[in-house]
Amino acid sequence: MDEKNRKKVLEMRNLSISFTTNAGLVNAIRGVNLDVYQGETLAIVGESGSGKSVTAKAIMGILDKNSVVNSGTILFRYRREDGSEVESDLAKMDKKDFRKHINGKRIAMVFQDPMTSLDPTMTVGRQIMEGMIWHFHTPHSEAKARAIALLEEVGIPEPKRRMKQYPHQLSGGMRQRVVIAIALACNPELLICDEPTTALDVTIQAKILELIQRIQKERGISIIYITHDLGVVAKVADYVNVMYAGKIVEKGTIDEIFFDPRHPYTWGLLSAMPDLDTRDERLYTIPGSPPNLLRPVPGDAFAPRNIYALNIDERAEPPMFQISNTHCASTWLLDPRAPQVDMPAELKARIERMKKEGV
Amino acid sequence: MAEAISKTPLLEVKGLKQYFRINRNFTVRAVDGVDFVIYPGETYGLVGESGSGKSTIGRSLIRLYQPTGGKILFDGIDISGRMNRADQTRLRMEMQMIFQDPMACLNPRKKVEDIIALGLDIHHLADSREARHEAVREILDKVGLAPEHANRYPHQFSGGQRQRVGIARALIMNPKLIIADECISALDVSIQAQVVNLMRDLQQETGTAYLFIAHDLSMVKYISDRIGVLHLGHMVETGSTQEIFDNPVHPYTRSLLSAIPHPNPRTEKKRIAQAYDYRTENIDYKTGTQHHFGGTHYVLGTDEEITHWANGDRH
Numbered sequence: 001m002d003e004k005n006r007k008k009v010l011e012m013r014n015l016s017i018s019f020t021t022n023a024g025l026v027n028a029i030r031g032v033n034l035d036v037y038q039g040e041t042l043a044i045v046g047e048s049g050s051g052k053s054v055t056a057k058a059i060m061g062i063l064d065k066n067s068v069v070n071s072g073t074i075l076f077r078y079r080r081e082d083g084s085e086v087e088s089d090l091a092k093m094d095k096k097d098f099r100k101h102i103n104g105k106r107i108a109m110v111f112q113d114p115m116t117s118l119d120p121t122m123t124v125g126r127q128i129m130e131g132m133i134w135h136f137h138t139p140h141s142e143a144k145a146r147a148i149a150l151l152e153e154v155g156i157p158e159p160k161r162r163m164k165q166y167p168h169q170l171s172g173g174m175r176q177r178v179v180i181a182i183a184l185a186c187n188p189e190l191l192i193c194d195e196p197t198t199a200l201d202v203t204i205q206a207k208i209l210e211l212i213q214r215i216q217k218e219r220g221i222s223i224i225y226i227t228h229d230l231g232v233v234a235k236v237a238d239y240v241n242v243m244y245a246g247k248i249v250e251k252g253t254i255d256e257i258f259f260d261p262r263h264p265y266t267w268g269l270l271s272a273m274p275d276l277d278t279r280d281e282r283l284y285t286i287p288g289s290p291p292n293l294l295r296p297v298p299g300d301a302f303a304p305r306n307i308y309a310l311n312i313d314e315r316a317e318p319p320m321f322q323i324s325n326t327h328c329a330s331t332w333l334l335d336p337r338a339p340q341v342d343m344p345a346e347l348k349a350r351i352e353r354m355k356k357e358g359v
Numbered sequence: 360m361a362e363a364i365s366k367t368p369l370l371e372v373k374g375l376k377q378y379f380r381i382n383r384n385f386t387v388r389a390v391d392g393v394d395f396v397i398y399p400g401e402t403y404g405l406v407g408e409s410g411s412g413k414s415t416i417g418r419s420l421i422r423l424y425q426p427t428g429g430k431i432l433f434d435g436i437d438i439s440g441r442m443n444r445a446d447q448t449r450l451r452m453e454m455q456m457i458f459q460d461p462m463a464c465l466n467p468r469k470k471v472e473d474i475i476a477l478g479l480d481i482h483h484l485a486d487s488r489e490a491r492h493e494a495v496r497e498i499l500d501k502v503g504l505a506p507e508h509a510n511r512y513p514h515q516f517s518g519g520q521r522q523r524v525g526i527a528r529a530l531i532m533n534p535k536l537i538i539a540d541e542c543i544s545a546l547d548v549s550i551q552a553q554v555v556n557l558m559r560d561l562q563q564e565t566g567t568a569y570l571f572i573a574h575d576l577s578m579v580k581y582i583s584d585r586i587g588v589l590h591l592g593h594m595v596e597t598g599s600t601q602e603i604f605d606n607p608v609h610p611y612t613r614s615l616l617s618a619i620p621h622p623n624p625r626t627e628k629k630r631i632a633q634a635y636d637y638r639t640e641n642i643d644y645k646t647g648t649q650h651h652f653g654g655t656h657y658v659l660g661t662d663e664e665i666t667h668w669a670n671g672d673r674h
Contacts, residue, residue: 231620
């Protein structure tokens with residue numbers, strides 16, 4: 001992970017998206033900055049309603065009709081077929097170009113529920129070949145051979161027989177493997193996995209995660225991984241962005257987030273993980289609930305739930321404080337004028353224990 | 360909570376079988392001879408992959424299904440065959456269920472007060488309108504909702520609050536056993552912890568026993584006193600939480616435990632979950648018998664399999 005050789009694939013700057021609803025304007029995303037580098041996995045963590053999925057949908061250009069992109073750019077760098085390198089702003093691209101140049105071809109997505117993301121009326125084989133034929137006009141026989149190879153790559157036994165089967169004939173884990181095969185069919189540069197294992201059993205989840213890890217190693221593609229499970233993050237991610245109420249509150253490498261978290265919300269998330277080694281009487285929970293984004297959020301959105309909140313949190317939004325080259329967090333606690341606040345003692349003890357395990 | 364466990368079990372399940380006949384030639388054996396006991400005031404966790412029959416067991420116990428075979432003793436009465444009216448009423452008052460999807464299990468056209476008080480109405484437990492109102496108010500307070508929530512409809516609540524309504528509905532009957540069928544799987548992680556904490560507090564207060572059905576082992580570990588691991592309708596391993604987590608014997612239990620992702624990037628990155636396939640390992644659950652491993656720890660298998668697994672052969 002040499003700093004200089006890292007090639008930026010995606011650069012999101014100050015993205016802000018609202019939804020018009022009956023109740024008013026919901027500010028789902030409020031100024032998100034995001035960088036994805038080639039061959040690396042970025043995990044976006046947060047509660048439901050924090051805007052992780054909206055961010056992913058914005059990159060894919062599949063936002064709902066009632067959405068408004070208020071500001072921001074999503075720069076995506078890719079190679080054309082002729083080898084020339086282009087950079088385009090996905091936030092401003094029109095739908096037709098999106099479908100023609102981006103979706104499935106260069107950015108592919110794996111959705112949460114494999115039953116609803118597959119077409120029940122099409123055989124598995126046709127669904128895998130569809131993208132290749134549409135984007136590259138691959139001859140049918142060649143597409144078929146590639147589809148069989150892909151099924152084999154994602155670990156489906158008897159790929160030839162499976163090609164002719166329909167989604168309902170497969171189990172949940174197999175279906176998700178098919179979805180991954182479809183996503184990989186056109187050799188995308190960027191793969192977005194939106195909670196790909198939440199609908200699956202733990203044993204199958206472990207296998208799917210190992211599959212995604214292996215594919216990334218072999219193909220060297222970039223992955224954005226959206227999840228709320230920190231155990232999953234620990235397994236797959238190189239970089240982590242913690243999202244809260246439509247903003248990224250802390251970002252850093254996986255080690256920095258797990259072993260040196262700075263934002264009180266990250267402390268809360270890490271403390272709330274049920275740990276297999278401790279047996280406390282109660283599980284830690286973050287008090288309160290996320291803010292209603294229908295109303296403007298003054299100051300720090302996390303302040304009402306934060307026991308370490310300062311006076312200034314109610315008045316001004318904290319900027320991103322840089323902690324190291326890769327690590328930054330948005331909380332006033334990092335301001336030089338702020339009082340010295342340490343993470344909760346239990347969390348500290350747990351991190352110490354984790355560090356020992358790792359050696 | 361081990362001291363709360365007395366010697367007479369609250370629920371005794373012996374050789375429970377639940378088959379579903381699809382057609383003349385094919386019968387699904389969802390549950391195929393399962394034994395376990397639940398003591399008063401304890402939490403028994405049932406875990407297993409989807410299709411292992413854990414939800415079916417819960418539904419057979421509360422008699423949403425007619426059990427095909429086996430015996431279920433609940434508080435001394437046999438509830439597996441035909442029941443007389445008095446037993447039926449008792450069962451329906453003393454055993455309650457919390458369902459998985461809090462939106463689907465609450466009637467959207469009824470106010471929360473009427474949803475919660477339905478059990479009182481059916482069994483004529485509230486003598487007056489005031490008594491009914493008071494009972495609902497009390498139970499809402501217990502599950503952490505405000506009294507004014509009684510006049511709202513289910514859609515006006517968040518997921519976690521709805522699940523609290525589901526818990527309130529079960530608790531108002533003062534049941535001895537609550538079957539919680541994946542009651543936290545549909546909730547967000549942070550809300551899951553809140554609901555689990557609530558359930559633990561309520562247990563300490565009321566002394567209700569829980570049958571906690573889930574596939575998330577890390578939550579099950581937190582809430583359960585004892586755990587049963589199900590696979591393909593067979594109870595492959597059962598024991599106290601400590602016995603299962605410290606000394607898993609059956610390869611299926613081991614693969615389940617190894618599949619839980621640990622929140623530690625340094626170990627997790629390199630770890631590979633153990634695979635388990637009963638076909639390639641030639642395990643036939645039907646030929647196995649329950650072997651005792653000390654305490655309440657039992658493992659299903661033939662004699663050779665058990666010695667093979669117990670001798671530290673960790674594949």
